[in-house]
Amino acid sequence: MNVPVGTKALILSKRYYGVLSKSLENIDIERYYSILYFLNENDGCNQQHICNNLAIDKTAMVKVIDYLIKSGFVDRKVNPEDRREHFIILTKKGIKQTEEIVNAFKAIDAEIFSTISKSDKNTFIKVLCLLTNKLNDLPSNDLFFNYKKTAKATKK
Amino acid sequence: MNVPVGTKALILSKRYYGVLSKSLENIDIERYYSILYFLNENDGCNQQHICNNLAIDKTAMVKVIDYLIKSGFVDRKVNPEDRREHFIILTKKGIKQTEEIVNAFKAIDAEIFSTISKSDKNTFIKVLCLLTNKLNDLPSNDLFFNYKKTAKATKK
DNA sequence: ATATAATAGTTTACAAATATAACTATTATT
DNA sequence: AATAATAGTTATATTTGTAAACTATTATAT
Numbered sequence: 001m002n003v004p005v006g007t008k009a010l011i012l013s014k015r016y017y018g019v020l021s022k023s024l025e026n027i028d029i030e031r032y033y034s035i036l037y038f039l040n041e042n043d044g045c046n047q048q049h050i051c052n053n054l055a056i057d058k059t060a061m062v063k064v065i066d067y068l069i070k071s072g073f074v075d076r077k078v079n080p081e082d083r084r085e086h087f088i089i090l091t092k093k094g095i096k097q098t099e100e101i102v103n104a105f106k107a108i109d110a111e112i113f114s115t116i117s118k119s120d121k122n123t124f125i126k127v128l129c130l131l132t133n134k135l136n137d138l139p140s141n142d143l144f145f146n147y148k149k150t151a152k153a154t155k156k
Numbered sequence: 157m158n159v160p161v162g163t164k165a166l167i168l169s170k171r172y173y174g175v176l177s178k179s180l181e182n183i184d185i186e187r188y189y190s191i192l193y194f195l196n197e198n199d200g201c202n203q204q205h206i207c208n209n210l211a212i213d214k215t216a217m218v219k220v221i222d223y224l225i226k227s228g229f230v231d232r233k234v235n236p237e238d239r240r241e242h243f244i245i246l247t248k249k250g251i252k253q254t255e256e257i258v259n260a261f262k263a264i265d266a267e268i269f270s271t272i273s274k275s276d277k278n279t280f281i282k283v284l285c286l287l288t289n290k291l292n293d294l295p296s297n298d299l300f301f302n303y304k305k306t307a308k309a310t311k312k
Numbered sequence: 313a314t315a316t317a318a319t320a321g322t323t324t325a326c327a328a329a330t331a332t333a334a335c336t337a338t339t340a341t342t
Numbered sequence: 343a344a345t346a347a348t349a350g351t352t353a354t355a356t357t358t359g360t361a362a363a364c365t366a367t368t369a370t371a372t
Contacts, residue, residue, distance in 0.1 A: 004261040006172025009165040015291035016162025084320040105160040127280040135171035240349040
């Protein structure tokens with residue numbers, strides 16, 4: 001199927017999260033699993049750090065963290081060194097259930113990569129990161145003007 | 157950054173669509189570009205066909221098509237051979253602006269793959285499709301049980 | 313040192329995306 | 343002819359995304 005890579009990636013992620021949420025019906029929350037996965041390795045970071053790494057808007061993040069606090073998964077704690085920052089810290093319950101969430105993520109990754117060679121998998125992950133970084137750096141207006149040029153060139 | 161492949165794919169798609177919408181500020185609509193990209197190669201298909209290929213719910217698709225009709229990009233036409241189906245057909249305006257949309261998608265793909273070898277690109281696309289298909293086939297409950305087993309195994 | 317700018321987070325409001333259930337119309341199956 | 347399946351629609355509720363305006367705090371630049 002010929003679709004752009006951004007669209008393909010979106011479709012993959014939709015199906016992936018569909019399978020994931022089926023796998024995690026026994027967990028007390030039904031979303032934000034990726035944030036808990038991230039916190040598992042970045043426990044105690046501030047909200048902005050999560051936003052930067054998972055490409056989530058900071059106003060949305062407020063509600064996410066509110067939800068996770070209400071569910072008893074994390075706490076907010078003001079950084080005494082820089083009182084603008086709020087550290088997000090997994091609770092005991094959060095740590096415990098996050099362990100299962102991480103396992104579920106890893107089980108899916110293991111399953112879907114099971115028929116793919118080590119070398120293809122490495123290439124895939126490498127290119128996925130490169131593309132994301134590239135998009136990150138893209139000064140959209142440059143591309144805009146480039147595109148407009150080529151669009152006009154192909155038109156006439 | 158260690159994040160699961162589904163999350164990585166979601167981040168990529170978010171950044172991708174961010175860049176895309178900046179590239180397409182001159183187009184009369186501000187979303188659903190991927191549907192027009194798809195229609196460019198599947199003009200006249202029914203709504204379900206779009207849903208299947210782009211992993212969009214059919215109730216959401218109704219609103220999408222309503223919007224595209226209101227914007228003058230497509231028409232709905234009942235299939236006389238099977239009156240349940242509605243064909244989605246690009247209008248003249250739709251065809252014209254879709255051409256630009258397709259060019260914008262291709263410009264981004266070209267740009268972000270510009271520093272990646274042909275062979276790595278091919279591997280990436282191949283694996284992306286394989287993973288998506290794999291997720292598609294995944295009988296979620298099998299995975300669920302597999303996961304629960306391993307989760308319990310690692311717990312004790 | 314103080315005015316200004318920048319950063320982290322919050323609130324509000326609204327548009328859009330997503331999910332579910334119940335529904336109509338039509339066609340296929342038995 | 344009854345039943346089931348399919349394509350699409352409507353209605354509803356929740357979640358998510360986006361933007362602007364805001365507080366509090368820290369960094370910077372005269």
